[in-house]
Amino acid sequence: MADKIFRVNMTDLSTSIEDVPADWAGHGGRGLTSNIVATEVPPTCHPLGPNNKLIFAPGTLSGTAASNSGRISAGAKSPLTGTIKESNSGGTSAQRLAKMGCKALIIEGQPKDDSWYSLSLTPEGVTITKEEELIGKGNFSVVESVEKRFTDKIGILSIGQAGEMQMTGANISVKDPDSHVRSLGRGGLGAVMGSKKIKFIALDAQDGKVEIADLDAFRAANKAFTKALVDHPVSQALGTYGSNVLVNIINEAGGLPTKNFSQGQFEGHEQISGETMHDLIVERGGKPKHGCHSGCVIQCSQIYNDIKGNYKTSGMEYESIWAMGADCTIDNLDQIAEMDSIMDDIGIDTIETAVAFGVAMEAKVLDFGDAVEMTRILREEIAKGTALGRVIGNGAGSVGRTYGITRVPVVKNQAIPAYDPRSIKGIGITYATSTQGADHTMGYTIATEILGVGGTADPLSKEGMVELSRGLQIATAAIDSTGMCLFIAFAALDDETCLPALIDMINARFGITLVAADVTNLGMSILKTEHAFNMAAGFTNLDDRLPEFFETEPVAPHNAVWDFTGEEIDTFWNF
Amino acid sequence: MQVQVKLFAFFREGRFIKEDRELPEGTTAGTIVDELGIDREEVGVLMINSRHCKFETVLQEGDIYAIFPVIGGG
Numbered sequence: 001m002a003d004k005i006f007r008v009n010m011t012d013l014s015t016s017i018e019d020v021p022a023d024w025a026g027h028g029g030r031g032l033t034s035n036i037v038a039t040e041v042p043p044t045c046h047p048l049g050p051n052n053k054l055i056f057a058p059g060t061l062s063g064t065a066a067s068n069s070g071r072i073s074a075g076a077k078s079p080l081t082g083t084i085k086e087s088n089s090g091g092t093s094a095q096r097l098a099k100m101g102c103k104a105l106i107i108e109g110q111p112k113d114d115s116w117y118s119l120s121l122t123p124e125g126v127t128i129t130k131e132e133e134l135i136g137k138g139n140f141s142v143v144e145s146v147e148k149r150f151t152d153k154i155g156i157l158s159i160g161q162a163g164e165m166q167m168t169g170a171n172i173s174v175k176d177p178d179s180h181v182r183s184l185g186r187g188g189l190g191a192v193m194g195s196k197k198i199k200f201i202a203l204d205a206q207d208g209k210v211e212i213a214d215l216d217a218f219r220a221a222n223k224a225f226t227k228a229l230v231d232h233p234v235s236q237a238l239g240t241y242g243s244n245v246l247v248n249i250i251n252e253a254g255g256l257p258t259k260n261f262s263q264g265q266f267e268g269h270e271q272i273s274g275e276t277m278h279d280l281i282v283e284r285g286g287k288p289k290h291g292c293h294s295g296c297v298i299q300c301s302q303i304y305n306d307i308k309g310n311y312k313t314s315g316m317e318y319e320s321i322w323a324m325g326a327d328c329t330i331d332n333l334d335q336i337a338e339m340d341s342i343m344d345d346i347g348i349d350t351i352e353t354a355v356a357f358g359v360a361m362e363a364k365v366l367d368f369g370d371a372v373e374m375t376r377i378l379r380e381e382i383a384k385g386t387a388l389g390r391v392i393g394n395g396a397g398s399v400g401r402t403y404g405i406t407r408v409p410v411v412k413n414q415a416i417p418a419y420d421p422r423s424i425k426g427i428g429i430t431y432a433t434s435t436q437g438a439d440h441t442m443g444y445t446i447a448t449e450i451l452g453v454g455g456t457a458d459p460l461s462k463e464g465m466v467e468l469s470r471g472l473q474i475a476t477a478a479i480d481s482t483g484m485c486l487f488i489a490f491a492a493l494d495d496e497t498c499l500p501a502l503i504d505m506i507n508a509r510f511g512i513t514l515v516a517a518d519v520t521n522l523g524m525s526i527l528k529t530e531h532a533f534n535m536a537a538g539f540t541n542l543d544d545r546l547p548e549f550f551e552t553e554p555v556a557p558h559n560a561v562w563d564f565t566g567e568e569i570d571t572f573w574n575f
Numbered sequence: 576m577q578v579q580v581k582l583f584a585f586f587r588e589g590r591f592i593k594e595d596r597e598l599p600e601g602t603t604a605g606t607i608v609d610e611l612g613i614d615r616e617e618v619g620v621l622m623i624n625s626r627h628c629k630f631e632t633v634l635q636e637g638d639i640y641a642i643f644p645v646i647g648g649g
Contacts (some may be wrong), residue, residue: 151592233617234647244647248583254625270592274648275584300648318648444649451647452620456627490647516622557625 003440011109028060031073059483063098070293091174091291096155160347163190167393213511241274268331323354454493595648603631
């Protein structure tokens with residue numbers, strides 16, 4: 001059975017199943033969502049209006065036995081940045097979509113009345129149903145109820161209260177294998193789903209299977225690929241400490257943004273570090289090692305229990321812990337885990353929202369380090385949609401504008417994550433030039449600048465940083481199209497057997513003959529497609545800049561400032 | 576001379592988190608790694624005073640020296 005495009009029109013509540021146009025056939029994941037947005041969404045449309053479209057696509061290898069291939073991409077014009085957006089997550093949805101033969105789900109239009117709906121997908125198509133019971137509820141209740149209505153095997157994409165209220169920090173939750181949630185976190189795509197009046201999407205693949213053109217070749221390539229992943233020492237450290245192993249090393253390098261980006265090191269770093277978290281998890285009978293999707297061999301997620309040994313949260317990432325921790329100067333992992341859980345339930349991006357809190361602390365809306373008040377605001381203001389809740393729920397830029405703050409760490413209105421671009425300069429190029437606003441995952445130069453993976457580069461020097469970021473952004477766009485977790489990149493950068501094995505798997509899956517240059521060309525073409533959309537939406541090269549304070553406020557311990565000229569940044573697009 | 580040595584991730588197991596050490600002049604970063612029984616192959620990053628350094632770098636009085644295994648995240 002050939003893969004199909006599933007289309008839902010929320011204006012007239014119609015659905016259709018379409019053949020895949022030839023231009024989209026070679027795409028999956030981010031390459032597909034970005035190409036569909038570029039083809040079908042008017043760049044100048046209002047992101048929350050009927051002309052925007054929300055697209056979900058599994059990667060080209062999702063649903064197969066390929067290790068770490070269970071990532072899903074969601075795409076739209078972002079209400080947070082106004083740019084094109086691809087947000088990426090684990091969970092079980094990518095595999096469900098791929099197995100039911102859905103290459104992409106396109107949701108367009110907008111209901112004319114105030115009714116809410118849910119979607120249910122099977123290999124036969126999409127059913128639209130009116131939804132009342134779960135409106136106003138958080139993601140945890142949604143998952144529980146939807147599993148009862150269908151089965152506990154069902155895949156679920158859902159929004160919490162933040163998405164219903166169309167806050168630009170709202171995310172889309174993706175059910176994981178344990179019925180907890182992962183997040184399509186960045187760029188406010190939960191608000192786009194809310195604007196389409198869809199509370200949840202249930203995914204039932206039934207007995208669907210992904211077809212493999214050459215099964216023997218696929219198995220052999222997957223074996224080599226898996227070995228490269230498992231053998232790499234970064235994979236092993238990720239399985240033990242999670243991505244939060246980074247707190248201490250980024251702090252040591254002086255690049256841990258602290259107290260709303262006014263310092264480069266955090267006194268309480270040890271208390272929120274991966275090492276401390278690992279010991280706490282083990283002591284309380286949690287799991288330091290946990291996969292966000294079946295088939296993951298790295299297992300960087302974790303099950304974090306509270307002091308009584310009861311489940312509190314899972315999948316806490318370094319960037320979330322940094323944002324609530326160092327950026328808001330909170331040095332208590334239990335308070336951070338509590339807020340992580342609330343944000344998962346409300347359905348709001350942990351990075352955007354915690355950075356917004358950092359700006360609110362600067363504005364004296366609450367004190368730095370006041371986790372009790374932060375928790376109250378999450379529950380009583382953001383979840384309930386009060387005026388203050390909406391100001392913070394709309395992100396860091398919103399808080400800065402509302403309270404007249406100039407130290408607002410955003411690019412294209414999206415919050416800058418856990419690495420200070422003054423003391424780690426390559427990542428600043430990624431923040432500035434990314435097609436999606438500030439986002440470390442778009443071109444993770446930290447690997448080379450700080451971690452010594454894929455070579456070395458002096459993080460305080462501008463030398464070679466534009467090229468480093470460009471190379472990684474191109475490679476990342478390609479990886480994001482396969483359904484692969486980005487953490488395969490550490491093995492791919494160091495182990496020469498890894499990427500060829502990945503390409504062999506794609507070839508065996510589809511019966512094609514891609515070579516490495518094709519993959520690079522795919523990455524370049526995706527970036528150019530996304531960039532062209534942004535230009536047509538009204539962005540210029542002058543939007544590829546960091547906030548002014550990075551140039552004027554030196555950050556300790558290196559007393560570094562952001563010193564790239566605009567002309568230097570603009571050379572990024574010379575390819 | 577006195578140098579503060581800091582260890583991270585699994586390098587801490589059976590060793591320490593942070594220790595002030597009295598060292599002879601001319602001690603290199605690599606010597607400390609060897610003395611701690613850490614396999615150089617397992618070392619990912621070395622930093623002195625928040626700047627990356629090499630096994631050959633000579634330590635100075637008052638340095639803060641951090642030793643990390645190969646780690647990653649993001």
